[in-house]
Amino acid sequence: MNNQAGMSLIVKTITRLTVGLIFIYGIYIMLQGHSSPGGGFAGGVIIALSFIHLILAFGRKAVFQKMNEARGLILISSGALAFLLLSTLGFLGIFSKGLMPFSDAAIALLVSSGLFAMFLVLIGLASKEKKQ
Amino acid sequence: MSLYFMCLILFSVGLYSVVRKRNIIKIIIGIGIIEYSVNLFIILIGYRLQGRAPILARDQTIENMVDPLTQAMALTTIVIGLSLIFIAVTLAIRIYEKYGTFDITKIRRLRG
Amino acid sequence: MSLLIYFIIVPLAAAMLTALINVRAKDKASIIPIVAGLILLGLSLYCARQLNFAQVLIYKIGGWLPPLGMSLVVDGLSGLLLVAVNLISLLVLVYSSKYMRHYTDDWKFYSLFLIMLCGMNGVLLSSDLFNLYVFLEIASLSGYALVAFGVSAEDLEASFKYMVMGAMASIFILLGIAMLYSYTSTLNMAEMAQALSTRPAGFLISFVSVLFLAGFGLKAALVPFHAWLPDAHSSAPSPVSAVLSGLVIKTLGIYALSRVFFNCLGISNKVLMALMFLGALSMVVGAFLALKQSDIKRMLAYSSISQIGYIVFALGVGTPLAILGALFHILNHAASKSALFLNAGTIERAIGTRDINKMGGLNAKLPVTGYTSLMGSMSISGIPPFAGFWSKLLIIIAAVQAGQIAYSAVAVIVSIVTLIYYLRFHTKVFLGIPAQNTAEVKEACGAIKWPVIILGFICLAGGLLLIPSFRDFLNRGVDVLVSGINYKDAIFQAVK
Numbered sequence: 170m171n172n173q174a175g176m177s178l179i180v181k182t183i184t185r186l187t188v189g190l191i192f193i194y195g196i197y198i199m200l201q202g203h204s205s206p207g208g209g210f211a212g213g214v215i216i217a218l219s220f221i222h223l224i225l226a227f228g229r230k231a232v233f234q235k236m237n238e239a240r241g242l243i244l245i246s247s248g249a250l251a252f253l254l255l256s257t258l259g260f261l262g263i264f265s266k267g268l269m270p271f272s273d274a275a276i277a278l279l280v281s282s283g284l285f286a287m288f289l290v291l292i293g294l295a296s297k298e299k300k301q
Numbered sequence: 302m303s304l305y306f307m308c309l310i311l312f313s314v315g316l317y318s319v320v321r322k323r324n325i326i327k328i329i330i331g332i333g334i335i336e337y338s339v340n341l342f343i344i345l346i347g348y349r350l351q352g353r354a355p356i357l358a359r360d361q362t363i364e365n366m367v368d369p370l371t372q373a374m375a376l377t378t379i380v381i382g383l384s385l386i387f388i389a390v391t392l393a394i395r396i397y398e399k400y401g402t403f404d405i406t407k408i409r410r411l412r413g
Numbered sequence: 414m415s416l417l418i419y420f421i422i423v424p425l426a427a428a429m430l431t432a433l434i435n436v437r438a439k440d441k442a443s444i445i446p447i448v449a450g451l452i453l454l455g456l457s458l459y460c461a462r463q464l465n466f467a468q469v470l471i472y473k474i475g476g477w478l479p480p481l482g483m484s485l486v487v488d489g490l491s492g493l494l495l496v497a498v499n500l501i502s503l504l505v506l507v508y509s510s511k512y513m514r515h516y517t518d519d520w521k522f523y524s525l526f527l528i529m530l531c532g533m534n535g536v537l538l539s540s541d542l543f544n545l546y547v548f549l550e551i552a553s554l555s556g557y558a559l560v561a562f563g564v565s566a567e568d569l570e571a572s573f574k575y576m577v578m579g580a581m582a583s584i585f586i587l588l589g590i591a592m593l594y595s596y597t598s599t600l601n602m603a604e605m606a607q608a609l610s611t612r613p614a615g616f617l618i619s620f621v622s623v624l625f626l627a628g629f630g631l632k633a634a635l636v637p638f639h640a641w642l643p644d645a646h647s648s649a650p651s652p653v654s655a656v657l658s659g660l661v662i663k664t665l666g667i668y669a670l671s672r673v674f675f676n677c678l679g680i681s682n683k684v685l686m687a688l689m690f691l692g693a694l695s696m697v698v699g700a701f702l703a704l705k706q707s708d709i710k711r712m713l714a715y716s717s718i719s720q721i722g723y724i725v726f727a728l729g730v731g732t733p734l735a736i737l738g739a740l741f742h743i744l745n746h747a748a749s750k751s752a753l754f755l756n757a758g759t760i761e762r763a764i765g766t767r768d769i770n771k772m773g774g775l776n777a778k779l780p781v782t783g784y785t786s787l788m789g790s791m792s793i794s795g796i797p798p799f800a801g802f803w804s805k806l807l808i809i810i811a812a813v814q815a816g817q818i819a820y821s822a823v824a825v826i827v828s829i830v831t832l833i834y835y836l837r838f839h840t841k842v843f844l845g846i847p848a849q850n851t852a853e854v855k856e857a858c859g860a861i862k863w864p865v866i867i868l869g870f871i872c873l874a875g876g877l878l879l880i881p882s883f884r885d886f887l888n889r890g891v892d893v894l895v896s897g898i899n900y901k902d903a904i905f906q907a908v909k
Contacts, residue, residue, distance in 0.1 A: 206356065210376075239436045246433040253426050260418055287387050294394045319577065332580050339587050346595040371594070374543055378587060381550045385580055388557050392573050399566040410567050 175228035184226035191219040203269035209276025217284035241286030248279030311338035336382040347371030417472040420534040428527035435520035442520035443510035450503035457495040469907040486540040489889025504864035509652040511860040529555040571644035582631035589624035603904035633666020636695040646714035651758020659751035692726025738807030749789040752868035774847030778854040785869035790835035792872035800875025
């Protein structure tokens, strides 16, 4: 990655060490949500924060190569569709229980990609304005 | 009672900011403050002195717990507030692109 | 009736599918939304038919009984509005399949539109005050985004204005809901009515009434709170203005207002007086401001304020006949105002301006647009064979019967003013010498024509709804509002 973009070396090193931990913590919160405090929403927010952390440390360009608005939208809609599908299966009576971890995962996908896409849209708009 | 009063003060600060300020960003901040004051009010409704967190686990009796429904309501309104603020900020950025200012007294092309 | 949940699932799923499919492939975005609209229309007609056999259709989510779980309820009033909302949304979706092609990324429009439709359906279905608030916010948030869809400077300004006002309205509503919850410790409307009937109506109820009146009044654009409506409705793309003006202010404003006041808080004389006064004020102010507008869409928007005034005034009179008039006027105004806004979009697209003074003689070039506009405007201004005449007649007769002679005189005068500005609109735009900019105008294609023709036909034949064999459709809605807080008994019966 380009050394010029983003913050200083110290921040980047620490970020490399911690980002994975934050991500895994988010998944942990997501998976234990059906029986104790936590759940898809909180876990999704933490996962999104880990990605936002990456942007803050390494700069916009490093992330925009991997992720853009279109991909964010695909992730959002697939998360929402997965959640809708699971709940519709519940309404149709195909499943009655045991779906909570899966729907938590779907919510986490929706929330994390949604928050992250919001962040991307805002910094995309702000950077476009700076160029003009 | 004093807590409710503080809530009212927070509400009034936000309302003042929405009504009196001319900067778009300050108006958005005002909307945010009002949202939080209402969230605080909702949480306070469900609060009781010496109350416990409303978690039902093994070997625990549910006595003297705070109302979980208001907390769920507050969580929902926080999410709605987040999306509202997001739309507002996006609009503010686009308005700044078009008009070159955040001053609402200068953003007046619509009349009648 | 587990079918009720699909009113919410279908538009949401269609919105997400549209977004998922069209991020890459960017044409034919309108197919999924139109299919979803057809499904929703079928569902709502089925529900309206089922209401013949049961007073209330209820779906208890997860099988939990109402004080604990949430439930979706369709009764006469919401059944009536469900049909109107889904029918007009379908027609607008068909219209925009052609009209929105000129915008970049039109699939975003369909996605947002379907989410707004989901919000409106949810408002009509929810039996729970907090649910109502959440769906109301879903519909308004997508509304803010849709108003700014064209991203020109005016659109953004209008959207920002709408957003600030709408956010304040939602906060007032939320505050009222929180206070009611603290007083009655339930959110279900039937339970709340039960709890309120056993307790004295004190200062808190009056305060909550004021909060709700301000909040829902802002959403419905009653006159002291109307400042956002002309900007938002005239700047938005035409299909969006048609839906905002035809449906959103009615479901989010008037339906929610009447539901909360009549069936939950219990209506009092003071509230009726306030509604009557606000309604009459909106009628007068909207009509006189519409007189001097030269922008077509702005004139239509002020006319919306005026007609909303009629509806709220009739609700305020409060007799069964007046409520029948109000509900009937909701349907008529929805049909005719959507037709007029869609036609305004066609005109704007054809000659590139919205200024009345730069138009003329369009009837020769755009006959379908001309005649359907004539139908819509005659229906709104109340000319006899059209549907709007009957609803206005009902409202005025009811006001006279209730002894409100002064108010009914105002209603008659405003009706004449309405006729004046619609005739002015019609003569300047469609009759007279063709202006220079109309030389190359051609008749639009089928997707633009047919929705407007159907709406015009509804304006013409809507009066048939008053014939006794069809009248039950309206009367069931009237019964819900007339029964007031006793409405809770019907819900309790249906739950068991």
